[in-house]
Amino acid sequence: MTALSRLRASPARYFLDNASGVAAVEMAFIAPVALTLLCVGFAGGQTLNLNHKVVLAAHSTTDLVARSIYIQDPNNPQGELLGYTALDADIAFSQLIMYPDANGTLTEVMSELEVNTGNNTGVVVWSRPSPGATGLPIGTVITLDPSYSATGANYLLYGQVNYTFQPLGGLLSLPPITLSSTETLTIRNAPQIDLDPNS
Amino acid sequence: MRVSSFVASRSARALARFWRCDKGVNAIEFAFVVPIIIAILLATAQVGVIFTAQAYLNEVAETGMRTVLTNQANNLTQDQFKSAICSNVTALFNCANLIVELEQAPSTAASMSTAMPQFDANGNLTQPTTYTLAPAPAQMLLVVMYQWPVIGGPLGLNFGSLGNGAYLLVSTQVFMIEPPT
Numbered sequence: 525m526t527a528l529s530r531l532r533a534s535p536a537r538y539f540l541d542n543a544s545g546v547a548a549v550e551m552a553f554i555a556p557v558a559l560t561l562l563c564v565g566f567a568g569g570q571t572l573n574l575n576h577k578v579v580l581a582a583h584s585t586t587d588l589v590a591r592s593i594y595i596q597d598p599n600n601p602q603g604e605l606l607g608y609t610a611l612d613a614d615i616a617f618s619q620l621i622m623y624p625d626a627n628g629t630l631t632e633v634m635s636e637l638e639v640n641t642g643n644n645t646g647v648v649v650w651s652r653p654s655p656g657a658t659g660l661p662i663g664t665v666i667t668l669d670p671s672y673s674a675t676g677a678n679y680l681l682y683g684q685v686n687y688t689f690q691p692l693g694g695l696l697s698l699p700p701i702t703l704s705s706t707e708t709l710t711i712r713n714a715p716q717i718d719l720d721p722n723s
Numbered sequence: 724m725r726v727s728s729f730v731a732s733r734s735a736r737a738l739a740r741f742w743r744c745d746k747g748v749n750a751i752e753f754a755f756v757v758p759i760i761i762a763i764l765l766a767t768a769q770v771g772v773i774f775t776a777q778a779y780l781n782e783v784a785e786t787g788m789r790t791v792l793t794n795q796a797n798n799l800t801q802d803q804f805k806s807a808i809c810s811n812v813t814a815l816f817n818c819a820n821l822i823v824e825l826e827q828a829p830s831t832a833a834s835m836s837t838a839m840p841q842f843d844a845n846g847n848l849t850q851p852t853t854y855t856l857a858p859a860p861a862q863m864l865l866v867v868m869y870q871w872p873v874i875g876g877p878l879g880l881n882f883g884s885l886g887n888g889a890y891l892l893v894s895t896q897v898f899m900i901e902p903p904t
Binding site for chain 1 (some may be wrong): 781891899
């Protein structure tokens with residue numbers, strides 16, 4: 525009985541008995557799993573690396589604003605003046621920290637909170653967003669960790685960085701991932717920072 | 724005529740024998756499958772190494788930042804500063820290929836795009852790196868880069884991000900120099 529006649533007699537039996545191409549068939553089972561592991565590994569590494577940069581961006585930019593060079597606010601003995609140009613530059617440093625990952629959407633909002641030690645909250649006094657972002661509305665209440673109230677500071681800086689990106693550069697239709705980091709720091713050179721409307 | 728028909732019939736028989744023969748079928752199937760296996764294995768190994776190297780570069784850049792931030796780089800030349808950074812590099816990187824740029828951070832948001840080192844289509848720096856130290860309390864920008872050599876695997880699996888096929892690792896630090904005590 526030839527192979528052709530066996531195939532004609534019972535195609536299913538012929539297929540089950542046939543051992544040809546077994547390596548290719550096994551590879552067809554294994555390849556999707558291996559490729560999935562590769563993609564998950566790459567996307568995971570990419571996400572961890574970007575998350576490190578997002579955290580660094582939030583910390584560095586908030587720290588730079590908190591350490592702004594002291595210029596006395598003539599209208600507020602407790603306040604120092606910070607110009608919009610300098611503040612916008614500090615916020616934009618997050619672009620440099622994220623470099624060369626420029627395919628995602630990076631937004632940052634820098635705000636000042638007035639601390640309410642009674643209920644461990646902070647009320648937004650001013651908020652400055654990066655281009656394309658939306659600042660926090662003045663008066664928004666943010667819940668703070670009790671340790672911030674314990675510092676005795678009346679005002680705190682609150683920096684928020686968000687980065688939305690497509691894992692694997694959009695190679696596969698994976699949903700976008702948004703990484704976020706917030707940093708809360710005390711103001712170093714004065715009790716309060718006032719924005720200078722003239723600069 | 725007889726010779727040519729003999730050769731033709733012999734060739735036909737040899738071809739038929741070859742077609743029916745199933746010796747070495749595993750080797751032939753393996754030859755089809757092995758490029759896929761090698762591509763996946765090579766790519767998986769490289770992904771692990773690339774992101775390990777990136778984490779290591781972040782540590783190197785942070786150490787370099789601390790050197791500048793604490794005024795320990797005030798009397799160093801560009802080469803000496805690079806050597807100081809390289810002293811923290813014990814594995815993974817070839818120090819000669821480390822790209823280090825230190826400059827005063829841009830003062831406006833609009834000038835951020837020109838602050839970073841740029842590469843041409845062949846992966847070469849378009850301009851030499853700068854090394855400028857400003858007195859405290861200046862805001863400084865430290866960029867440490869490394870062109871990680873990527874081995875292109877079969878089936879076009881290549882992670883290179885530069886024109887020369889290398890993967891660009893970057894760690895950027897923005898900080899304010901502390902006043903000397």
